[in-house]
Amino acid sequence: MLPAPYDAILKELHRFMPADRVYTDPLRTLAYGTDASFYRLIPKIVVDTDSEDEVVRILHVVNTHGVAVTFRAAGTSLSGQAISDSVLVRLGDGWRHYRIFDDAAKIELEPGIIGSQANRYLAPHGKKIGPDPASIDTCKIGGIVANNASGMCCGVAENSYKTLHSMRLVLVDGTPLDTGDPDSREKFAKSHAHILDGLADMRARVLADKALAERIRHKFKIKNTTGYSLNAIVDFEDPFEILQHLLVGSEGTLAFISKVVYNTVVEHPHKASALMRFPDVRSACRAATALRGGAVSAAEIMDRASLRSVQDKPGMPEGLDKLGPDACALLVEVRAETAKELDRKIAKVKETIKDIEPLEPHRFTPDPAEFGKLWNVRKGLFPAVGAVREAGTTVIIEDVAFPIESLADGALDLQELFRKHGYDKAIIFGHALEGNLHFVFTQDFNGQAEIDRYEGFMEDVTDLVANKYEGSLKAEHGTGRNMAHFVELEWGRDAFALMREIKELFDPRGLLNPGVIINDDPRAHLKNLKPLPVADDLIDRCIECGFCEPVCPSRTLTLTPRQRIVAYREIARQKDAGEAAQTQKAFHDSYDYDGEATCAADGLCGTRCPVAIDTGKFIKQYRAWGHGRWENAVASFAAGATGMTVHAVSGALRVAGTAHDVLGDRAMDGMASGLHKFSGKRIPRWNTSMPRAATPARLEPKPAADRVVYFPSCVARHMGAEKHDPDKTAIRDRTLSLLAKAGYEVVYPANMTKLCCGQPWESKGFMKQADEKLQELECALRAASNGGEYPILCDTSPCLYRMQEHIKGLNLLEPVQFAVQYLGDRLEFTPVNRKVALHITCSSRKMGLAPIMENLARQCAREVVVPDEIFCCGFAGDRGFNYPELNEASLKDLRKQLDGCTMGYSTSRTCEIGLSLHGKVPYKNFLFLLDEASWPKG
Template sequence: MSRPGAEAYHELKAALSASLPGERLIDDPLRTLAYGTDASFYRLVPRLVVRPESEAELRLTLAECRARGLPVTFRAAGTSLSGQAVTDSVLIQLGRGWRGHEILDEGRAIRLQPGVIGARANQLLAPYGRKIGPDPASIASCMVGGIAANNASGMCCGTAQNSYRTVRDLRVILADGTLLDTADPESVAAFRRSHTELLAGLERLAAETRGNAELAERIRHKYRLKNTTGYALNSLVDFSDGIEILKHLMIGSEGTLGCIAAITYDTVVDEPLKAAALAFFPDMAATCRATIALKRSPVSAVELMDRAALRSVEDEAGMPEVLRTLPEGAAALLIDVRGNDEAELQARLGEVQATLEGIRPLEPVGFTRDADTYALYWKIRKGLFPAVGAVRETGTTVIIEDVAFPIERLDEGVLALTDIFHRHGYAEAILFGHALEGNLHFVFPQGFERPGEVERYQALMDEVAQLVGVEYGGSLKAEHGTGRNMAPYVELEWGPEAYALMWEIKALFDPENLLNPEVILSRNPTLHLENLKPLPAAHAIVDKCIECGFCESVCPSRDLTLTPRQRIVITREVARLEALGAATGDDDAARLAALRADLGHAVDATCAVDGLCETRCPVGINTGDLVRDMRRRRLGHHAGLARRLGAHFDGVTRTARSTLRLAGAANRLLGDGVMGAISQGARRLSGERLPQWTPALPQAAPVRVLKRQADAEASRPRVVYLPSCATRMFGADRRDDGESRSVMEITLALLERAGFAVVIPERVDSLCCGMAFRSKGQFDEADHKGRELNRELLAASESGRHPILCDTSPCTLQMQEHLDDCLELQEPVAFAHDHLLPRLDVTPVGERVAVHVTCSSTRLGLGDKMVALARACAEEVVVPAEITCCGFAGDKGFSVPELNASALSGLAEQVAGCSAGYSNSRTCEIGLSRHGEIPYRSILSLLDRASRPG
């Protein structure tokens, strides 16, 4: 197929711009690279990224592309591992406008649009005791569109509960723009009339396949295993009606036959009681015998880990000591058993124990119900992939492949596979997987830059494909999708007859081969060795990034500019182009200049540096640290100003309070509308340098309440109270009729009510934890303010004898990371839950309230405590879904207000009907009040309202 020229893409953008806004038609060098990168080790940069937000816009995009012969690729989360979500043509991203959902049949089914994250679907189903069947390891990040399009499975769903087996209905948009809703009889009837030839062709292929006994039996055999290699040919033997065949062919088709605009799943029971055991065996043969025996028992999951896999995690914190003492050749099974009630769970555990009696493990197998131990076992299993990523050589990628052997030959397959790896020089490869299905993942670092590396990789994959696909009759792709990586081997695994059948299917759906060409089916035998992604050294903080995208779902700027993964992608590309130096051609030089021009806003200014990305990153990267270091390098010449601000910090806070009083007076005089217009105008004239005024701007805080001494009564426990600089500046929301006191006043009242003697540190107005400086890259002054604060807190707490309460969660996190370990630092949620609740009588207020768990609370592991505290104080508590960091980020709510607005998009709808919202960061509460359209207060205000002395 000849490649369209640049003019065709310019024409496409011009045609689409009549219906789609310009910000959703993207062709600049920075964002096309960033948005076009997925989790695979392939790199293609799209010429145009289109973000349709409705089916009508998607159909229009397909029509305009088809009119110009331009290939298109659909993308949801981009966590795909096999290269099925990259393109050098048109990339269609399905994001914010595709997150609709509907619970059906009291939870027995759920209708989901492709932009819904898998874990969100299960969150919606949790009240019904149900979940979707597929459970990929990336479920907290991947989206339903990708889950269905790849027929992703996971640890517990096997082949019985994957998308193919649990799909009830689909809304599908085909290459010609036709929309089919299989749940709508009228849509089906119209489709039968308009697409008679397509349906007849599918029914003919099904009849011919069923009539070919040898081929039909081969297909049935292949799908006894997990299998995502090629198209779902089992649809041709499982169904005879064209609509049903089409519906099931779409599952696992990776966007090559059409776009899944919505899927309705039949849900499965989510058994609430869980137990797990980590069983160790002397060798792989014994491990596989145990697996085969367990296949017939009532287990939910059996995860196999070889000795190399266990060794890769044995030195990590919290790992069981036994991992270090296992003999060479040993292996382990993580056995998971679940039940709906105690009797069922105990019966199943007894049956599993009886199954294992004839197989000798290295030590007795004991199941645990303890939540922490259960979580530790799964942490071991889930940590295997990142363990390889964390120790690989900079510049190499991590390859994870997944194959499936017939379970009765699993032990032979494992040994043969291990031998292949060693013969090709991949001694560091580890093996693990979903043993019940014979599904093994093998993970190894791979470089492509050095001479001979590509050839070595090719030789490895050729031999693996021959072993698994031919000699053992297994699957070369069990659950990760065919993609580009395995497309050259589809015919080898399936044989010429089945492969020809797949091409016929493709021709029926997409005769012009415009939907994701070269994915699943390709005539190019070296496709898997082309367009390999460079991973150059860029910065020590992020060089271990494997670009998996797990971080993206919690990033507040994900719908505005870039995600952590994308920031790293851009940083790497700049480093690569800079390293070329004089060798950089004109095109690369222009590209580098364009990237540098956009770095400031996309990479730096709109990053909240909240650290949530680290909580999801398999290799523990905090991309905020990268951005802070960029700011340090850029703002080094402002160190003198930072020192002056730090030295006169009490003056800074006084000036801020004076400014708030002036702003309040002007607002009372002019009103919200005029005040907002003046602020926006001034901001535009300043080149976006002046802060944006918001109607949620609070009153000035009354610091006079801090002029108090510690109670001398020895019987009262003492607590050191450190009000943050934010609460020393920002008082109550002037529009909030329900709370007129500052956080300081509320905190002091609660401490008094609970019987604490309060100590206020000396020179409190001058104190700062340093976060305000550190977040801007002024590390030296941040460290100086931290040391200054450390001295004062040591004195006030009598060297750690008394606990220290800071009323702002982000400041507490900063102090815990940088101050002396002897200081017992507490933030509002933990202190209220652990120390105030036991000393107070609490009667829940009869209201519906919202709770915002701040990014720092999440990083401190306090989300559950915060919700529990709110539920102790109010009759109904709402925790808005998919609202993570609010994006206010200290002062960015004023300087980059669009970040706060994007991060809190949809908040108002979720908290409608709530009397108020509660959090534990005063600046966050400003943005939350603005975009939630209800007042947000300190969580201590809620406890104060609900409590009386105990």
């Protein structure tokens, strides 16, 4: 039961919001209310909004009842600014519209667009947005602007504040304003003259107070996101410009940002990097200071502790382990329009710092693979600390800035504070050109002594940065709850009073994200600390950053990997705390669907996770925990009688196909839907793209000089084309045709009808049975390949991926790998005159095949479409039959991206079912396209 007045608010929300976008249950409010910080507040109500009109109506509701509301984008915030114990409003998929105009000099973006996606829109024009935060592949435009997030290259010259052209916003009273629309400005000037007059008055008073005006200008010469963007008051005369620039970095405390127009910046095509190694911090800082404002685009400083944390990782540059105890590195990047200009800039960099003695000569590389390896040093620092911390502790990353001339002294003083407070494994790195340092350490908040240690450390850090060096307590991570109490310490009484006045002018009742930026509680940064109970070895390293979320197929349906871990940690906490059995059961039952049933377990989350957590592996383990003796017995029987099982599936497909022919699409679909629903999802959900039983192969292998073992997966063996596919050819025939053209003789493994890689069992958590099937397959493949003499082709990527993971010493290849390694020198590829779609399976992505598959497809077809933002189809083996809503949620944007496509290709037959259903074009195995487009050379 919700406390008053939230029960009344809920009823009012349900009058205009769909019920499936308003949440009050314990699991989802916890999971959806968690951000990347080390704070936790659980909202009473979570609302997913898709339009500005909904935001306006939500604001009217909260105003009526006088309750707080917090707006949330991606939740990658590190300082606690995206959490609430009241009403939390999240951005849904409706906030992803954009427009590029003025010859790509400007881009209009809605707040739900991910930062890197905006850059992909601009890439064909040679442009990008200015801000480049480390979380750009996850964080959204709304959060980037609201936090004035910057990054490694944008500094203070190309952040949101400096590249903002205009914005559309909604005030707390529900009034919209588009600062780029003269009509909107005119209406606002009439309805809210008090705000514009108030801002104009502030400017006049600040300019009259020369000391305050100069302090504001001085504070923003370096990176600064502590408090409000007071520089707007001295930088602009137009009250509308002041208003919109105050919104930058306001963390949702002044208004809701519903649209942003950026002035774009150039994305230089030529780049080179060097990992400069110096004997100590002071030398590296001297070099950074000398390079500032010159030819360098980025200069990332890394202390010896940072380098030590990654020096033994695979793929790191040589020699890091040989550096002395005080060594320091500067990772420098130079960018240019032409290769000649790049060489000139590199020469200038070397000349600029020639008098600063390095540990070895500076070596720049323009090779993307090589400088990618250098940048992996920088990218690996935060994960390196997170990966080795003790279970139950959190990773804290703080973010300060010093005047550039004090950077070395500031860094050395920070190291001394680490020693004083016992943070022996803390590391320092950051954006040296801006005097911006990040320091990372692990913290246990499970005991008062540890909390006291953290409190003492923060008191010393804030005194050091704000008082000794007059730096920024927050340079780019936002004020949040973490630094809200210290804003006055940094800014002083007069500037802080100005911030209070700004808050009062925009939000007089304090309803927007209270406790953030301005907080009178001196212990606010020590309260509402996030519990991190030990839950399971597979997930205990999770830092809840949310980097995994954009690639998760269930992200708009139920939970993301981060949220699954958050919810399971709560299960562990409830168990440890001995909470009521009824409470534990209710939460656990919710998790069975939200956490387990709708998880595709595709493992793509692990490719984005800073500490390489594959939440899918944990969910498979969770499924295994739920299996009893009966379930294991059935799984063992099915594994032992694979031939019979496959035969039964083929029979079922024949019966379903006959019924489909008799009843037609609509009647068959309706009957299947009813059976699925009333069986409690036990009966698989038939759909109109369901395959027919596979037809027998017609071609026979032909003798040739070279041999290849071909293992058709069990799904490829028993699943043929769908009813509406004009090409009913068996995949085995297409594969044999392709191999014959290339001059290969095909060898099949013995007893093939009984063989399986074990993937169907593994996905359900039956690991013992899965491994037994894999061992059986391995024996057959070793024999067929003459102990590994011949390459082995499997037509299904997920199966092949499992085989590669566990079978060593055999040359195992899926279609793309085989084509690149064994067909390129034997076949010519002539593009077919069609526009085709390409789906790169999650397994192919994990194998690093995405760019290779796309390039190969473009050799085989006139035009190739790779749908945007679809990383996994969500069919998840056979899970799409029982939980079709997962497949539907993942592919809801597919159809509109396939305009003009006549065929789609992939490398997994079950994926192709869901893709055909939601894309409305037949999808087939990639081998079909390779066969159609290829001819023998000569």
